[in-house]
Amino acid sequence: MRSSLKPDLLIAGGGLAGGLIALALAERRPDIRVAIVEAAPQLGGNHIWSFFDTDIAPADRWLIDPLVGHHWDGHDVRFPGHSRSMAGGYNSIESEQLDRRVRAVLPADAILTARIADLEPRAAVLGDGTRIEAAAVIDARGTSDFAMLDLGWQKFLGQLLRLEAPHGLVRPVIMDATVDQSCGYRFVYLLPFGPDRIFVEDTYYSTTPDLDAERLRQNIAAYAAGRSWRVAAVEREEMAALPIAMGGSFDRLWPADDRVPRAGMAAGLFQPMTGYSLPDAVRTAARIAAMPDLSARALRGELRALSHVAWAQRGFYRLLARLLFRAADPPARYRLLERFYGLDEGLIGRFYAGRSTIADRVRILAGKPPVALHRALGALRERR
Numbered sequence: 001m002r003s004s005l006k007p008d009l010l011i012a013g014g015g016l017a018g019g020l021i022a023l024a025l026a027e028r029r030p031d032i033r034v035a036i037v038e039a040a041p042q043l044g045g046n047h048i049w050s051f052f053d054t055d056i057a058p059a060d061r062w063l064i065d066p067l068v069g070h071h072w073d074g075h076d077v078r079f080p081g082h083s084r085s086m087a088g089g090y091n092s093i094e095s096e097q098l099d100r101r102v103r104a105v106l107p108a109d110a111i112l113t114a115r116i117a118d119l120e121p122r123a124a125v126l127g128d129g130t131r132i133e134a135a136a137v138i139d140a141r142g143t144s145d146f147a148m149l150d151l152g153w154q155k156f157l158g159q160l161l162r163l164e165a166p167h168g169l170v171r172p173v174i175m176d177a178t179v180d181q182s183c184g185y186r187f188v189y190l191l192p193f194g195p196d197r198i199f200v201e202d203t204y205y206s207t208t209p210d211l212d213a214e215r216l217r218q219n220i221a222a223y224a225a226g227r228s229w230r231v232a233a234v235e236r237e238e239m240a241a242l243p244i245a246m247g248g249s250f251d252r253l254w255p256a257d258d259r260v261p262r263a264g265m266a267a268g269l270f271q272p273m274t275g276y277s278l279p280d281a282v283r284t285a286a287r288i289a290a291m292p293d294l295s296a297r298a299l300r301g302e303l304r305a306l307s308h309v310a311w312a313q314r315g316f317y318r319l320l321a322r323l324l325f326r327a328a329d330p331p332a333r334y335r336l337l338e339r340f341y342g343l344d345e346g347l348i349g350r351f352y353a354g355r356s357t358i359a360d361r362v363r364i365l366a367g368k369p370p371v372a373l374h375r376a377l378g379a380l381r382e383r384r
Contacts, residue, residue, distance in 0.1 A: 005035055005109065005110070005132055006133065006134070007033045007034060007035035007110065007132075007134045007135075008032045008134065008135045008136070008294065009032055009033070009034050009035070009134060009135065009136050009137075009138065009294060010034075010035050010036075010037065010123075010124055010132060010134035010136070010137045010138070011034065011035070011036045011037070011137075011138050011140055012037055012116050012119055012124055012137060012138065012139045012140060012141050013036075013038060013139065013140035013141035013142065013264070014036045014037075014038030014040075014044065014102070014111070014140075015038075015043070015044060015045060015140065015141075015142060015264065016044060016047070016264070016277065016278060016281050017140040017263045017264030017269075017277070017281040017284065017285070018036055018038070018043075018138070018140035018141075018263070018264070019036075019044055019098045019099075019101075019102045020063060020098075020281050020282060020284075020285035021034075021138065021140065021263060021284070021285045021288055021289075022034050022036055022102050022105070022106060023063060023101060023102060023105060023285070024285035024286055024288060024289035025288065026105035026106065027063070027105075027289070028289040028290070029289055029294075032294060033110070034106060034110065035106075035110040035111070035112065035134070036102070036106065036110065036111050036112070037114055037116055037124060037126070037132070038111070038112070038113060038114075039113070039114065039115045039116070040113070041113055042095070042096070042099050043098060043102050043103070043111070044098035044099050046095060046236070047094075047095040047240075048092055048093070048094055048095070048158065048160075048191070048199060048238065049092070049093045049095070049278050050090065050091060050092045050093070050172075050191070051064075051091055051278050051279060052088050052089065052090055052091075052349060052353070053088060053089035053090070053091070054088060054349035054350070054352070054353050055278070055279040055352060055353045056279060056282055057283070059286075060283065060286045063282055063285060063286055064093075064278075064282050066101060067093045067097050067098055067101060068091045068092070068093055069092060069093060069094050069097055070091065070092040070191065070193055071089065071090070071091050071092075072090045072091075072170075072171045072172055072192075073087070073089055073171070074086055074087050074088065074089070074171050075088065075090045075171055075172045075173070075174050076171060076172070076173045076174070077173070077174050077175045077176075077177075077341050078173060078175065078176045078177065078178050079175075079177045079178065079334065079337070079338040079341065080177070080178055080334070080338070081338055082338070082341075082342065084341060084342075085171075086345055086348070087345065088348075090172050090174070092193075092199075112132075114126045114127060114128070115127035116141070117129075119137055119139055119260050120137065120260065121259045121260050121296035121297075121300065122134055122135065122136060122137060123137065124137055135294070136261065136294055136295055136296040136299050137260060137296065138260075138261045138262070138263050138288075138299060139260050139261065139262045139263070139266055140262070140263045140264045140266070141266060142264055142265040142266055143265055143266040146243055146248075146253075148248055148249055148253050149243065149245055149247070149248030149249075149253065150245070150246040150247035151243045151244060151245060151246065151248075152205060152206065152207055152243075152244040152246060152321060152324070153205070153206050153207070153208065153209045153241045153242065153243060153244060154203060154204070154206075154244055154274065154275045155203070155204055155206055155209060155210075155239075155240070155241035155242070156189070156201050156202060156203040156204070156211075156216070156239065156240060156241075156242075157201065157202055157211065157216035157217065157220070157237065157238070157239040158189070158199055158200065158201030158202070158237065158238050158239070159199070159200055159201075159217070159220055159234050159237045160193065160198075160235040160236040160237075161197070161198055161199075161200055161220075161224065161229070161231050161233075161234060161235070162196060162197050162231070162232045162233045162234075162235055163196045163197070163198065163224075163229050163230060163231060163232060164196070164231075164232045165196065165229075165230065166195040166196050167192060167195070167196065167198045167227070167229055169190060169198065170192065171192070172189075172190060172191050172192065173188070173189070173190040174189065175187040175188075175189065175337065175341075176188040176189075176190065177334045177337065177338065179219075179223070181330075181331050181332075181333070181334050182330070182331050183206075183330060184204055184205055184206055184207075184330035184331075184333055185204070185205040185324065185330075185333035185336075185337065186202070186203065186204045186205075186334075187334075188201065188202055188203070188219075188220075188223055189201040189203055196232075197235070198229075200220050200223060200224065201220075202216045202219045202220050202223070205244065205324065205325075205333065207325065209241035210241075211239055213239055216239070242270070242275025242276070243265075243275050244272065244274070244275055244321050244324075245268075245270075245272035245314075245317075245318050245321060246272075246321045246322045246325060246326075247318055247322070250268060250307070250308055250311040250312075253267075253268050253311075254266075254267060254268065254304060254307060254308075259300055260296075260300070261296060261299035261300040261303045261304075262303055262304070262307070263281070263285075263303060264280075264281060264284070265277055267284075267303060267304075267307040268307050268310070269281070269284060269306075269307055269310060271314070271317060272314050272317040272318045272321055273317040273318075273320050273321050273324075273351075274352065276352075279354065280310065283306075284303070287302070288302075288303075310354075314354060316356060316361050317356075320364070324336055340364065343363060343364070344363075347360045347363060347364070351364075
C-alpha cells in the first residue's frame with residue numbers, strides 16, 4: 001500500500017538528530033516539505049541533553065537556543081584530590097521541548113508514529129507494509145548494532161528529584177567523583193533545575209552496556225541521603241548506555257555501498273570519549289539546511305563525507321578511551337580524569353567540543369601518566 005504523503009524529505013527517526021534537522025529546515029528552508037516517522041509516541045524520547053557554550057559554534061546557536069530550558073554561567077567538578085569551579089556556561093534541554101517545537105513547525109499529518117521495516121534512498125516501508133516515497137530519506141534512527149566498533153560504555157540512570165527543602169546548589173556539578181570507585185570510573189552528575197528540584201544521575205564508565213537499574217536507584221537514594229536531601233517525589237527517570245569508541249572501522253560502520261543518507265549516531269557522529277552527540281547533531285542539521293541540493297544523492301555524499309572526516313579527525317579521542325579502559329585498573333581510572341581537570345579551562349572546553357589543538361593533545365599526554373607505563377604504551381601503539 002502506498003501512502004498519500006509525498007514529502008520532499010522523509011526523516012526516519014524523531015530523536016535529537018532527526019528533530020534538529022526538521023527544525024533547521026523549517027527555519028531556513030520552509031519550502032521543503034518534511035515528514036518524520038518515529039516509533040515512539042513522543043519525539044526525542046525521554047532524555048535530558050546538556051552542552052557547554054563552547055560546544056556549539058556561535059553561527060549555529062539560532063538552532064539550539066530555542067530549546068534550552070536551563071542555563072548556568074558556570075559549573076563545578078569534584079574529585080578525591082581536588083575540586084574546581086569553572087566559568088564556562090552550561091545548558092540543558094528536556095526532550096519534551098524538542099517534541100513541542102517540532103510539532104509546532106510541522107503539520108500534524110507529517111509526523112507518523114510507526115515502526116520502519118526498511119529504508120531506501122527515496123522511500124520507507126513501514127511495519128504494516130505501507131510505502132512512503134520521498135525525494136530523499138535520511139536515516140536518523142541511531143543504531144543498536146555497533147559490533148564493528150571497539151567500544152566501552154558510559155552508562156547511567158538519572159532521576160529528577162523534588163525535595164522537601166532547598167538543595168543549596170546554584171550551578172551544575174558535572175562530575176562528583178568523590179563516590180565509590182571500586183567498579184571503575186564513576187561519578188554523580190547534578191543539575192539544579194530549581195531551588196528544590198535537582199536532576200541526579202549516577203554514571204559509570206564500563207566495559208559492558210548492561211545496566212543494573214535498581215542498584216543505580218539505590219545509589220541515588222544513598223547520595224541524596226548523604227547530602228541530607230529528603231525526597232518528596234521522583235518526577236522523571238531516564239537511563240541509557242552511550243558508546244565510548246576505542247577503535248573500529250568507519251567503512252564497516254557506514255559501508256560505501258549503503259546509499260541511504262544518515263545522520264546522528266548511526267553515522268558515527270558522537271564524541272568518542274564521552275558518547276555525546278548533541279554538538280554533532282546541531283552541526284549536521286545546520287549543514288543540511290544550508291545545502292542547495294537536497295536530493296538523496298547529494299545528501300548521501302555530503303553526510304557520509306562529513307561523518308568520515310569527523311571519524312578520521314577523532315583518533316586522538318579514541319586513543320584516550322583506550323588509555324582509560326586498557327591502561328588503568330578500574331578503581332584507578334578516576335585519576336586520569338582528575339589529572340585532566342587540573343588543566344587549562346580553554347583546553348577542557350576544546351576537548352568536549354572535539355576541537356583539541358595539537359598543543360592541547362601534547363599537554364594532555366605530557367608528563368607521567370597515572371597508569372601503568374607498560375599498559376599505557378600498549379594502548380598508544382594500537383592504531384585505531
